[in-house]
Amino acid sequence: MRVPLTLQHFIDRAETIYHDRQAIIDEPDQPAPPLDITWGELARRARAVKAGLDELGIGAGERVGIVSHNAGRMFELFYSVPTSGRIYVPINFRLRPDEVQFIVEHSGCTVLLVDEELAEDLKPVYAKHKFIIGKESDEALLRFDKEFTPWEPDEDAPAVINYTSGTTSNPKGVVQTHRSLWVNATTFAMHMGVNDKDVYLHTLPLFHCNGWGMGFSTTAFGVPQVMLRKVDGAEILKRVEQHGLTLACGAPAVWNMTLDAAKEWDGEIPGNGTMRIVVAGAAPPTKTIARVGDELGWQFNQIYGLTETAPLLTINRLRKEDEGKSSEEQAALLAMAGQPALGVDLDIAEGGEVLARSNVVMDRYWENPDATEEALEGGYFHTGDGGTIDDHGYLTISDRKKDIIITGGENVSSIEVEDVIFSHPDVDEVAVIGVPHEKWGETIKALVVTRQGAEVSEQDIIALAKKKLAGYKAPTSVEFRDEIPRTATGKVQKFKLRQPYWEGRDRQVN
Missing domain, CATH: 3.30.300.30 (ANL, C-terminal domain)
Incomplete structure (x- = not known):
């Protein structure tokens, strides 16, 4: 038997098992009405959005874009756009209007949702159907009174296009299929020990490689999703205390802010002994890694990957064998990119470039066959990073080959x-x-x-x-x-x- 692997599996499981559990704890300080809903309500809204897109005449394979800070409505579209055979295009909200317009045109977005705070700046950006996120987008897209058109599940169908900076002036659109995102999410959940007692904080922008896919991982276990609109160290500590957070992903700069805020925190640091963080983008200095454990009492983990790899290629989580080592020795180990995640085959090319083979590698670059052929030459994805692999399988990134x-x-x-x-x-x-x-x-x-x-x-x-x-x-x-x-x-x-x-x-x- 072969059942297609699609993102619908994650929301279906959450709705069935955790129907009445809180799904989204939305950012209270945002222009749109906060979306604080259960998994049952989220699944119902996702079906209503599918029907709304049908009413607009948006067919399978068409692209739906969004420019937004982290928000509940941005999250729910992952379970209404790709799961109806359409393609989701989350766009970096930090980009200038002309950069956003390039992505909208290049991907061919027929629908574009824009955060109200960004609406004035992005006024020149054109799409056939353009809505401000909140009441306007709800009125345009939510059709609770209509049945949506079923989509025949296809795990090889494009689910998202994530745009990433390349070595040329125009960004490239990375096409990830349902299969690649499904595999990334399930292996990520396994390596990080995700379970239904977790509470997850979205410090990582959802436009950035789909929040690395941890949102899918946690959905499968009915984990409450706490939205953080803008990164602030003190606010992160408050959210950990308020909601009993146990898990978050982010760039090193996020945790530097948190360490700085902890110096001013009155009382015991929240999450001490229960909070675990996942870091990627670049490893912070070993001193910072040690401080996460020594000063916050949080577990430090690192991954390595790229938008083109969904992104999980390696995982660096302290092994049982290393638990007795000093914090400095542990930090030195955790500073490496890590060991291959399940299903990932890494190699080092003759010139020192890191190569990867895995089910999480992209399908292609959107409308860019030449770049696709170059990136996937020889049956491996060429990361553009230089590195070495030691006898225990640990990858260390030593240089960046691409500009x-x-x-x-x-x-x-x-x-x-x-x-x-x-x-x-x-x-x-x-x-x-x-x-x-x-x-x-x-x-x-x-x-x-x-x-x-x-x-x-x-x-x-x-x-x-x-x-x-x-x-x-x-x-x-x-x-x-x-x-x-x-x-x-x-x-x-x-x-x-x-x-x-x-x-x-x-x-x-x-």
């Missing part, structure tokens, strides 16, 4: 930033690199050669970038140089440019 900077958990294409800075009339050359940053892991530095006799300041360059790019993509520092070294063929070797800033560190990423 990507990860700052605060967000991917930034250095080439995209260079294109903007080079548009300045007084800039002759530019190279953008990632340098270490205590809070964000990496931050963006621009190395600039100006036209002879020109008077250009650091503030001028940063202001230009902020004007044309999302704020997080702008450099935080500019260094003016007489020249940028190149090879005999004219190529800039960025690893050499990065070396002075990373001197004394084992890895060239943070």
Whole structure:
């Protein structure tokens, strides 16, 4: 017997077993009316949205986009759009209007939902059907009085398109199927020991690789989903205390904020001995990892992966054999990317690049066959990261082969930033690199050669970038140089440019 693996399984199980349990504890401070509902109510609303999309004439295979902070209505669409054969396109709310418009047009979204707080800025963005999230989207999409058109389950059908920064100025749309998301969610749940006593906090943006898929994992066990609209360390601690949180995922910057807030916390840190966090994007320094255990009493776990891999490729969770080691020794182990997750085959190419084979690897890049062929050459996904694997299967990421900077958990294409800075009339050359940053892991530095006799300041360059790019993509520092070294063929070797800033560190990423 072969039953198609689809996202419908997760919500079906939650509705059947945990029908009257709280499903969503929505962000109270948001423009839309908070969606505090049970799993039974969530499943009912998901069916009503399917019927609403039918009424709009949105057929299977069509794309439905959303630009939003974490919210209950964003979460519920994962169980109404893909589960009806349509394709969900969660879009980064930090992007500029022209960047959002590119994604809407490239993916072909016929429906677009926009957070009310973002609506004015995104007013120029066009889609055939465009709704502000809340009462407007509810009135447009919820059809409790209609039966929806059934979809014949197909595990190989696209479920989502997640856009990620590439090494060119335009982002690529990563197509993930129901099968890949199902496998990612179930293996993630297994490795992290998810159970129905958990309470999950969405610190991780839902647009970011579908919140890594942990929302699916926890749905299967009826775990309450606590929405966090904007990341704040003190607020995270309050939510842990208020709701009895046990699990959260996020970039290193999130937990740095939490550690800072803990210094001002009055009394015992909530979640001490019960809270576990999962970190990805880049491993924080071993000192920070040790502080999570020593100062918060929380369990630190790390994963490694990419949007193209759904993302779980490795898991680094302290083994029983290592429990007796000192916090410093444990932190050193946890700083590695980890060991392959179940079903993942890792290899290191001759040039040092990390390669991966797994059911969680993307189906393709949307409307980009050339990039797809290059990424999947030889039957492996080419991660673009350099690394090593030790005798115990631990992967360590040592360098980033692609021109990507990860700052605060967000991917930034250095080439995209260079294109903007080079548009300045007084800039002759530019190279953008990632340098270490205590809070964000990496931050963006621009190395600039100006036209002879020109008077250009650091503030001028940063202001230009902020004007044309999302704020997080702008450099935080500019260094003016007489020249940028190149090879005999004219190529800039960025690893050499990065070396002075990373001197004394084992890895060239943070």
